Amino acid sequence: MDGRAVPATFTGVRPAILGTPESRIVEIFNYGRARQGTIPLWVGEGDQPTARFICEAAEQSLRDGQTFYTYQRGIPPLRQALADYLNTQFKANVSDERVIVTGSGMQALHLTAELLLDPGDEVVMVMPVWPNIAAAVTLMGGVLRPVPLRIQDGRWHLDLDELFANCGPRTKALFINSPSNPTGWVMDGADMDRVVEFVRRRGLWLLSDEVYGRLVFDGRPQESFLSRMEPEERLIVINSFSKNWQMTGWRVGWAVIPPSLGQLWENLVQYNTSGVAEFMQRAAVAAITQGEPLVRSIVAQCEAGRDLVVERLGAVPRVRLARPEGAFYAFFAVEGEPDSLALAKRLVDEAGVGLAPGVAFGEAGEGYQRMCFAISPAKLAEALDRLAAALT
Numbered sequence: 001m002d003g004r005a006v007p008a009t010f011t012g013v014r015p016a017i018l019g020t021p022e023s024r025i026v027e028i029f030n031y032g033r034a035r036q037g038t039i040p041l042w043v044g045e046g047d048q049p050t051a052r053f054i055c056e057a058a059e060q061s062l063r064d065g066q067t068f069y070t071y072q073r074g075i076p077p078l079r080q081a082l083a084d085y086l087n088t089q090f091k092a093n094v095s096d097e098r099v100i101v102t103g104s105g106m107q108a109l110h111l112t113a114e115l116l117l118d119p120g121d122e123v124v125m126v127m128p129v130w131p132n133i134a135a136a137v138t139l140m141g142g143v144l145r146p147v148p149l150r151i152q153d154g155r156w157h158l159d160l161d162e163l164f165a166n167c168g169p170r171t172k173a174l175f176i177n178s179p180s181n182p183t184g185w186v187m188d189g190a191d192m193d194r195v196v197e198f199v200r201r202r203g204l205w206l207l208s209d210e211v212y213g214r215l216v217f218d219g220r221p222q223e224s225f226l227s228r229m230e231p232e233e234r235l236i237v238i239n240s241f242s243k244n245w246q247m248t249g250w251r252v253g254w255a256v257i258p259p260s261l262g263q264l265w266e267n268l269v270q271y272n273t274s275g276v277a278e279f280m281q282r283a284a285v286a287a288i289t290q291g292e293p294l295v296r297s298i299v300a301q302c303e304a305g306r307d308l309v310v311e312r313l314g315a316v317p318r319v320r321l322a323r324p325e326g327a328f329y330a331f332f333a334v335e336g337e338p339d340s341l342a343l344a345k346r347l348v349d350e351a352g353v354g355l356a357p358g359v360a361f362g363e364a365g366e367g368y369q370r371m372c373f374a375i376s377p378a379k380l381a382e383a384l385d386r387l388a389a390a391l392t
């Protein structure tokens with residue numbers, strides 16, 4: 001509470017809520033959002049509005065009067081379309097009964113934490129990580145055990161033995177976000193096999209955030225834990241329409257869960273939001289059934305953006321950057337700049353570029369900046385010019 005008097009209304013508020021910090025990503029966004037001419041690369045989204053065919057499906061649904069309460073687990077055509085999509089793209093074997101539509105990937109994360117975590121339960125998590133994931137755990141009274149990614153030979157690297165060694169008697173779950181926000185690290189298939197073998201042996205839950213699952217570069221295979229585990233194993237996969245279909249403002253996501261948990265999850269939805277608006281789900285059906293060319297063009301643009309960032313930022317002597325292998329972020333350190341929030345503010349003021357300070361992603365991220373490169377090539381080139389000038 002930074003030394004200020006505690007308001008009387010705080011009495012009785014759960015300590016886990018009082019202890020949850022403000023998002024530092026939002027802090028820098030608020031710091032710079034009103035500054036004219038800033039190129040905003042601080043949040044995880046592109047600069048294009050959602051495609052027309054997706055918006056039209058929502059408009060049509062509203063015109064058809066689909067404005068009533070609907071299925072708690074999601075409308076059947078969307079659940080089926082998502083199962084088909086996962087089975088085609090990721091060689092999974094998912095039935096529609098395992099798919100639950102949620103009001104964003106964030107809500108899927110939160111419901112997962114509500115479902116599984118008692119106060120004191122530990123979640124072992126690869127860090128740095130998107131701060132909202134950590135907050136979903138701590139808001140429920142869960143305890144984080146961070147395991148750091150490190151740069152080795154110009155790539156982000158996870159030591160699996162270190163990951164496993166951090167799982168103790170209070171560990172309930174292992175959380176993996178690959179491709180990773182903020183680093184662009186991608187876990188390879190052999191490591192995924194070892195993780196599956198480990199969680200099976202130890203009876204742990206595996207929570208896999210596959211929100212950037214389509215965004216892998218250099219011809220690497222798109223992988224999912226869904227193709228490696230059976231329906232009734234302890235696996236929850238979190239996903240979203242936000243990134244792959246340019247639908248960040250819609251707030252639609254999904255989770256894949258063991259079929260036996262369907263009713264329990266439905267209860268959580270019922271007593272929380274009571275489902276996702278039908279017109280948004282109709283738009284999501286259009287996205288998933290007709291959106292393949294769109295997804296491919298977004299992936300191609302992001303890969304070209306990644307190449308440009310590596311070429312341009314990699315040439316700045318003070319910058320240390322591991323080549324992102326997936327997602328749409330570069331996470332780089334600047335020599336002589338240990339305070340990432342101070343540097344992020346300076347880059348807003350002096351370069352007109354908005355980045356997210358690495359400290360927002362946990363202690364492991366201090367000293368780094370996260371830059372989203374999912375934007376159009378001309379704007380990205382301009383941002384890189386400005387950054388190169390400011391950091392040289």
Ligand SMILES: Cc1ncc(COP(=O)(O)O)c(C=O)c1O
Pocket residue numbers: 044104105106107130177180181209211239240241242248251252253
């Ligand atoms: C790793 C990761 N998981 C989940 C989400 C949630 O996405 P949304 O709530 O927009 O569906 C995000 C968004 O940035 C993310 O980066």
